[in-house]
Amino acid sequence: MGFVSFVSFAMMDRRDFIKLTAVTGTSATLASCGHPEHQLIRFIPDEELVPGVAEWKPSVCPLCRAGCGLSVRVMEAEADVVRNGQQGVVKIGAAKKLEGQPDHPINHGGLCPRGQAAIQITYHPDRLTQPWKRTGARFSGDMKPVSWDDAIAELAARLDALAAGNAQAQLAILTRPGRSRRLELFAEFAKRFGAPAPVAVELFADDVLRRANAMSFGRDQLPTFDLAHSRHVIGFGADFLGTWNSPVAQSFGYGEMRQANPQIRGTFVQIEARMSQTGANADEWIPIPPGTEGVLALGLARVIIENKLRPADAAGQAGRAIDGWAGGLSQFTPERVETITGVPTRRLDRLARLFAERRPSVAIAGGVALAHTNGLFTALAVNALNALLGSVGVEGGMNFITPFDAARGLAQGTANRDTFAKLRSAKGLLLDGADPVFASPKAWRVRESLEQIPFIASFGSFIDDTSGLADLILPDHSFLESWTENLPEAGAAVAVVNVAGPVMRPLHQTRATPDVIIEVAGKLNKPVGLPWKSFDEMLKASMSGEAWTAALKQGWTIQSSVGSRQSAVGSLQSSVPISSPQRNGQKTVSYSAATFDGDPGTFPFYFLPYASQAFGDGSLAHLPWLQEMPDPLTSAMWSSWVELNPATARRLNIDPGDLVDISSTQGTVRAPAVLSPGIAPDVVAMPVGQGHGTFTRYGSDRGVNPISILAPVTELETGSLAWAATRVKIARAGEADGSLILFAGEMREHPHEHEVR
């Protein structure tokens, strides 16, 4: 057996070799002139890989802004590759597994399920393998492959045309969220070209929290929570163990809080109308009406102040930002708080005392709690509560990593309705992995706006609902094949800089997007002259020699002094100071009830979409491991569903799995029902992630997209999308159709035979 397989392998190699030489012969005539060394397939990998022996290389998880450090297992493998029209099988060092780096200050060796599956981005069978140019109508699929030379020339020509027409300002750049040098590079290109700064596309953005932190603490930044040392935690809607902020760092801290200290087990209360995966871990789960979280926070603060558990002025500026704080929050009597939130006065009193006594304690607001029309008020209220408890900037509390400059590496805000309305008049668009057509409410008319743009170039690796509109596709390397980096905004006690080189050679004819931007910039008729020859040169220039060496070895380093950074990317050094509390000092906010789109008579249910544990904001629905991963609360796979309280379902005659129409003023989606005891009777919830029109063989036309029926309501102070401010009605639409696939509760061996009996 062993001998036979050896022979067949040997023959396979020989056949491939013959095929290869034949192709090489013909391709010599097809090859574009220039660099013959680029035409050859390398048969011998550079890596000194020993068959069967793994090498571990550092990298950075690219999926969210948390910036977890990776350790990538690289082993010898045989890959089918195409280079310059030649097909062949080559031995390469291939990434085999992604693990968390044990000593990384953010993830401490752990990695979330999404990070584990990130390797499937590199090996996805529907990844774009080379540049394409559209020849037919958008989404018709009429594309032709083009060479990189032609693709880059085309992009340069389009940009030259904009410059010739003095329309540089009509070039828009949409990126994914997160803080990175890559974004700095795009921003620098935009600035020098004369285009507006890049805008991030993110449904579950944290702009409201950033604004609140700037007002309360003078920090325009997301917070880091030192849960490992907390004795008591109150969560206000934040899914901090699942998808929000820096989930792996927070999960690590949570585990330590629970069991690292044999004497003290930290306790945890979660406040939300629908039990999240995070809420499922709470000692006490308290459902309150959506949009009243801030009232509860101030109700707690009032009890603490009134009982002299802490002095009101301990809250400093964070307290002064709240209307009536100095007067002891007289308007938030326990009785009024009970009326608004439904939390009985005795329970409020107990929660407040627990919070004040079990210090260090910390309150965490995020996600759904801030996605209402009064989100900023809620965030400021929770900030004030933290400040009152002395929980800011202390062990076991809420911290801000330093040094931090919000003006660097971040997009200038998150795309909103106005962004896309303005895009209607744009003359060109560069898409860096963003999929706004999927991730925006229908009412924003994103697709209609983008269709008006005469030229769209996409750097993404997949055709999705947005990049399907592109005229030119210049696919990026995967993160494992290129320099990868980010500057985490939160998650560690120190300011981490993640930088790592490629762990494997590119599988396809792709090119690193930052390098393409640098090349195009230099090829314009009026070159914009970026100061670097390549992205890694930019990265190297951005840190001291010592830090660079450390980063190369382990994939990350700690940004210790601002000085070394200044010398780094001198031209990018921003003059914008970190916003100071004084700037917003005089402003106070007061409570106004959250408003919701849809008349409560016609649309009796609050509608809460939530980031799914598998897909986050939906950008990972193309990965088969995540599609088949059972959802933590429902065990659903490959599905969309709507969560209902069992009493609600009974009243409406809905059985588990029945199809339900969920309608808002914006439209209707149909999904199977999951009955969940962890949701208020007047709330329905749906996971975000499915419902892509086009997103590879695994993610296309599967389930429905709850974002599509969101009303375009905004948070009143910041203009951010209030994605939890839509009301809906629901109606049974039919019997179960098999589209809800659960892992739990079925006989696996012969389900149908058991049914017959």
Place this chain on the structure above:
Amino acid sequence: MAVDLDRCTGCEACVTACHAENNIPTVGPGQAQRGRAMHWIRVERYWEGDFPDVRLKFRPVMCQHCDAAPCEPVCPTYASHHTEDGLNAQVYNRCIGTRYCANACPYNVRFFDFFNPQWPKPLHLQLNPDVSVREVGVMEKCTFCVQRISAAQIQAKADKRDLKDGEVQPACAQACPSKALVFGDLNDPDSEVSRLSRSPRGSKLLDDLGTRPKVTYLQRQSAV
């Protein structure tokens, strides 16, 4: 192995990590609908109470590597057997697919390969060369990442030393963000897993069946 349910957040990182390490195929929505999805480790959920006083408890469940494993005596080909190290092992090329073991297992952790697995190229490059790919007609399940145990044992032997506690981590334990899963040598009374297994919070799953499982669950505590 010890599973601290007070640390476990139900995040499912262990589930994906296991797929990545052990070449577990995805079966697609059609077969998943027929109950043929394979997860060597799963996160179970138990709802307690009714709204609003409701609680949810997660429990990761994998092969319990029982000392008196019901799957072993029923196997006509000795594919399911006990190793000297105390692992409940499955020899794929002995397995003839009677599925008696899956019927005998009270933990429902054994999975049958109804098909040859498929990885559309280049997804095949993600496969771990240290783990055999199972073909149609055999039973598969959690091995406690036996490939990692063997590799560490060989390395330790080459270095002429004993295995250190914590040196071997199955993929699930390695991935766990909150460090809820702890793996080690139960024969070593000083190992972390032995210490946790003696915890007053500890219990075994379906212990009264007499299967003598080797996974200890440390129960989630309640707030005082």
